[in-house]
Amino acid sequence: MIELARALAHGELEVVGRLPDASNVALLCEVLVAGERRRCIYKPTAGERPLWDFPGAVLAGREVLAAEVARCFGWSLVPETVWRDDGPAGSGMCQEWVAQEGDGPVGVFPVGDVPDGWREVAEGSGRGGRPVVLAHADEADLQRMVALDLVLNNGDRKGGHVLRRADGRVVGVDHGVSFHTELKLRTVLWGWAGEPMPDWLLAELRAGVDAVHEALPTGPAGLSAAEVRAARRRLEGLVRSRRFPLPGGQWPSLPWPPM
Numbered sequence: 001m002i003e004l005a006r007a008l009a010h011g012e013l014e015v016v017g018r019l020p021d022a023s024n025v026a027l028l029c030e031v032l033v034a035g036e037r038r039r040c041i042y043k044p045t046a047g048e049r050p051l052w053d054f055p056g057a058v059l060a061g062r063e064v065l066a067a068e069v070a071r072c073f074g075w076s077l078v079p080e081t082v083w084r085d086d087g088p089a090g091s092g093m094c095q096e097w098v099a100q101e102g103d104g105p106v107g108v109f110p111v112g113d114v115p116d117g118w119r120e121v122a123e124g125s126g127r128g129g130r131p132v133v134l135a136h137a138d139e140a141d142l143q144r145m146v147a148l149d150l151v152l153n154n155g156d157r158k159g160g161h162v163l164r165r166a167d168g169r170v171v172g173v174d175h176g177v178s179f180h181t182e183l184k185l186r187t188v189l190w191g192w193a194g195e196p197m198p199d200w201l202l203a204e205l206r207a208g209v210d211a212v213h214e215a216l217p218t219g220p221a222g223l224s225a226a227e228v229r230a231a232r233r234r235l236e237g238l239v240r241s242r243r244f245p246l247p248g249g250q251w252p253s254l255p256w257p258p259m
Helices: 002-010 059-072 140-152 199-215 225-241
Strands: 014-018 027-033 036-044 081-084 092-096 106-110 119-125 131-136 162-164 170-172
Touching: 002 027, 002 036, 002 081, 002 092, 036 059, 059 081, 059 092, 059 140, 059 199, 140 170, 140 199, 140 225, 199 225
Parallel strands: none
Antiparallel strands: 014 027, 027 036, 036 092, 081 092, 106 131, 119 131, 162 170
């Protein structure tokens, strides 16, 4: 992973395409890692669209910081993500490319067809008005992701942002819209809402508190002092509550579109 991180940060990027559905510029690139061409995603700050509720040119840095926060807990929930001072379009973030292998851990199913053991989140209407159910798998790494998203205050955890690697591990991508001072958690992972967190997850959270406090003010994310304080309060409040978060009433709880 060290060699991968070094290549992402300093290797020569060859742009091979652009993700057409991305709201900001996201370039699919290749970089040489240990003699092998590996794919990665490069998001330059110059390609970020202004947002009404975030300062300009900060999303790429927040993606890097999200990966660092996950590592503070010992979680490999975010693909290798680094900051680049240079690139084909200037400074920005570069992230290991992860392709979805098989069925993902989040899905939309006809009523009555949700896989056994999955957590149902919401009902809605599919094509032609057919009733459908949004649901996700019941897995430990998704429970970790719920906790991570609350700490990050992730405003855009769509189902398509939760991927399964070839080895079965789950990772999350697209963490730029994070770390706001106002609670803006929007996610499809509400299957445990309000339930007690397992002891093992609480232990992992407690073990990472000091590391997160040290990591939050650093890096290229450009967090304000208020954003740092808010992130620390969210983490400490989660540990005290010992429960998975509930949807709030001040902000839509599901991203749109969910998938």
